[in-house]
Amino acid sequence: APVVAAPVAPPPPAPAPVAAVPVGGTRALEIRIGPMDNLDLADAIKELFRDIPGLGTIEDLPCTDAGCRLFGVQTQSTDEDLLDLFAFHVAKEQVQIRGQAAPVAAAAAPQAVAVEAASAPVEAAAPLAADMVSGNFGIFPGAPGDPETRPALAPAKASAAAKPAVAATMESTSIRVALGKVDQLINLAGELVITQAMLAQNSRTLDPAANQQLLAGLADLDRNTRDLQECVMSIRMIPMSTVFSRFPRMLRDLANKMGKKFDLVLQGEATELDKGLVEKITDPLTHLVRNSLDHGIEMPEQRIAAGKSEAGTLTLAASHQGGSIVIEVRDDGRGMNREKILRKARERGMDVSDSLPDADVWQLIFAPGFSTADVVTDVSGRGVGMDVVKKNITALNGTVEIDSAEGVGMRVAIRLPLTLAIMDGMSVGVGQEVYILPLSSVVESFQVNPNDVNTVAQGSQLVKVRDEYMPVIAMEKTFRVPRAEGEKSSDIMVVVESDGSRVALLVDELLGQHQVVVKNLESNYRKVPNVSGATILGDGTVALILDTISMVNRARY
Incomplete structure (x- = not known):
């Protein structure tokens, strides 16, 4: 007599996952692409399902809206994976995913769909990411679409489904803030830094004995301002x-x-x-x-x-x-x-x-x-x-x-x-003007010997530095700095580098190194040649931040 296998007891039902992805099962989805001018890009999505093993099946559905395509899809992939894949042909804002697996997305705006899809459990995508980093792609064994690899993804999906609390915990420890609000916060922190520098400069004339408590408070303000500045800047930093x-x-x-x-x-x-x-x-x-x-x-x-x-x-x-x-x-x-x-x-x-x-x-x-x-x-x-x-x-x-x-x-x-909002700079003086050089471009500075400067064709000057000749840019001529009668001429050179080429800037004095808050000059005034931005100094004056890249290129060509 044939042996009848005993029925296997069904496993206890797992809690509902955060993203409704059936464990090890195939989802039936409706994907709407559009509106868009070039529908050939939408048709290219069908080729993805044909060329990528294990992605699933796709078929055309009737769509009455102009400039749109509607597809019926059977797949095991998450909404996040699908959106990332489609992004190489159409913008995420033009993709709407509907179906049993994504009921929230059906009523959402296209932008909200992309956000909603991004909340898929991180654990489910981890093995796929690990395969990608190791380079095991679809063109050789071990690819995410390879049958030998597919079963290995199921336990990860199961664990993701069994632990919805993990994703909920992650959401509770982070918030989404509009980038404009972060930029405003950074701008206000920059203004605070400028005000603190102004107070610090004015406090230098005070008697330390008579104003001990005030100076101690200003020292605390300096420290706290720097800490706040670093903290605010770190908000904009992403891996x-x-x-x-x-x-x-x-x-x-x-x-x-x-x-x-x-x-x-x-x-x-x-x-x-x-x-x-x-x-x-x-x-x-x-x-x-x-x-x-x-x-x-x-x-x-x-x-x-x-x-x-x-x-x-x-x-x-x-x-x-x-x-x-x-x-x-x-x-x-x-x-x-x-x-x-x-x-x-x-x-x-x-x-x-x-x-x-x-x-x-x-x-x-x-x-x-x-x-x-x-x-x-x-x-x-x-x-x-x-x-x-x-x-x-x-x-x-x-x-x-x-x-x-x-x-x-x-x-x-x-x-x-590291950032466009703040930079380390070297301040130099030319006449009564102060200019800021990006510290990352500065190579060295030295007091020039007139014998080392040679004049060549059309009045251009070269300076010899350790057997290397480099162009000289006289800052007072480039920026037309007015000179008082009898004022001494520049005798200090600062070597700056860009794209492997160096030039020597002729300045009057070196004022020091400090962090400066970069203000966009073009949006507040207009584009100025050889200038990339401006900053406000401790005494309230405006100093121009020099564009060393354009200055080096100008000297070369």
């Missing part, structure tokens, strides 16, 4: 992981399309950067990452023939160095071909020499319209990209450095200030 997290899925899809294999390594994800900079660095970083995969990492058979591993390594790293943050994109691919770059430069009519040092050759790729791609594709070859990257980074008072070795790999490093 680089928010930027890095968008690349694994994008790179996996791109690698699938190109037939390449790679491991993605993320370093320094906890490194914090000002939110305003994070938003502006994302696009340049995206272009650099796509370049590394497209131009840098070779096809698997080419890597094997070159004695390398089949899968390349692409590294994204962030670290603090002094008062700056350095973001690096590294790969162990083919590197850049010096001769090819020089040949392309000559074809475009650029004046280049075979004796150019490598560092200068690598900088040629930042020329507008320059591209070394042999074939124009939707990934590269259009000649638009690296010049925009350089322009965007320069606008943030940052620099881009390139290091490459053919057949070994390439490294692109972006150096940025």
